[in-house]
Amino acid sequence: MSSSTPARTLAHPAISARLLWLALAVVAVLSLLTYLVAFDQGAVSQSGMYLHELMHDGRHLLGVPCH
Amino acid sequence: MPSFLSVLLRGLLAGLVAGLIAGTFAYFAGEPRIDAAIAIEEQATHSEPTTGEDHHEDELVSRDGQRAGLFLATGLFGVAMGGMLATAYVLLRRRLRTRDDGRAALLLAGGALLGAVVVPFLKYPANPPAVGNPDTINQRTGSYLLLVVLGLVAVWAGALGHRALRPDAPDWQRAAAAVGGFLLVTVVAYTVLPSFHEVPDDFPAALLWDFRLASLGTQLVLWTGIGLLFAALLSWSGRRPTAAAPLPGGEPVGADEARDGVDAPARP
Numbered sequence: 539m540s541s542s543t544p545a546r547t548l549a550h551p552a553i554s555a556r557l558l559w560l561a562l563a564v565v566a567v568l569s570l571l572t573y574l575v576a577f578d579q580g581a582v583s584q585s586g587m588y589l590h591e592l593m594h595d596g597r598h599l600l601g602v603p604c605h
Numbered sequence: 606m607p608s609f610l611s612v613l614l615r616g617l618l619a620g621l622v623a624g625l626i627a628g629t630f631a632y633f634a635g636e637p638r639i640d641a642a643i644a645i646e647e648q649a650t651h652s653e654p655t656t657g658e659d660h661h662e663d664e665l666v667s668r669d670g671q672r673a674g675l676f677l678a679t680g681l682f683g684v685a686m687g688g689m690l691a692t693a694y695v696l697l698r699r700r701l702r703t704r705d706d707g708r709a710a711l712l713l714a715g716g717a718l719l720g721a722v723v724v725p726f727l728k729y730p731a732n733p734p735a736v737g738n739p740d741t742i743n744q745r746t747g748s749y750l751l752l753v754v755l756g757l758v759a760v761w762a763g764a765l766g767h768r769a770l771r772p773d774a775p776d777w778q779r780a781a782a783a784v785g786g787f788l789l790v791t792v793v794a795y796t797v798l799p800s801f802h803e804v805p806d807d808f809p810a811a812l813l814w815d816f817r818l819a820s821l822g823t824q825l826v827l828w829t830g831i832g833l834l835f836a837a838l839l840s841w842s843g844r845r846p847t848a849a850a851p852l853p854g855g856e857p858v859g860a861d862e863a864r865d866g867v868d869a870p871a872r873p
Contacts, residue, residue, distance in 0.1 A: 560609060568688045569685075582846075591665040591666040596674040599819060600827075601820045603732075
């Protein structure tokens, strides 16, 4: 964090390489979360179909493809 | 990058709350239709051999568990979408030609709703349980995700069309250019991607319609909530004498100062 500019809550930071990497990491984590909630058929989650079944109503009502 | 973190936290929070509100909507508007569809599925399931991936043979999770899981699903999905919206906001804020942060947030949320929800929904509408061929799940998922991406590209093409004309062009011309750019990408995507018609002939049409409306409504509530809450949280500067959780990044500036964009020269 550079101290040259005071940290502003609503700053519009310039797109630095660091910010891009950070954004990429955030999107990757959130994509995994989205996958587990909405698209996992038990292939990635170690719970088998448990997660899939637990959030089954949600997937259907969010409109993602399901069996 | 404290400001990214602070914006991200606002997005995640907006997504969580909007997800729970959307879950509440889905609970009342959607659950009765899911129950009706499952009842139909129960009747039909004995006439077809299962492929080992049957939803309701093993009963891993009870129906009550699934009703609770609805809120978990929409809440977590909302968190993910809110975080992605916040990330897009940080990356695109400078390219959006508006001085108002809240307007920028609403524009992005509206674009996400149109591109990532409405465009895919019109070609691949939501299906209740008992509709859908398990053998095509991978093709359907792949096509759906591709259409989400292409829908966002279509929104981007609309923005490009809007900007292609001179700023002093009449509003209707810029709007027409935006619609043209959006439609161009959307029509090509709809034409190129495969279609899936998997609704059984004897499935009640009214039930299918009601379910799909409930599903679209859930996404509408979710994205409307994310957009409004994220915009509201952006305008909130955390200036409270006993803030329970001070935002990372030290001293936030006053809301009025931030909203007016101190580094933008005032135009007479």
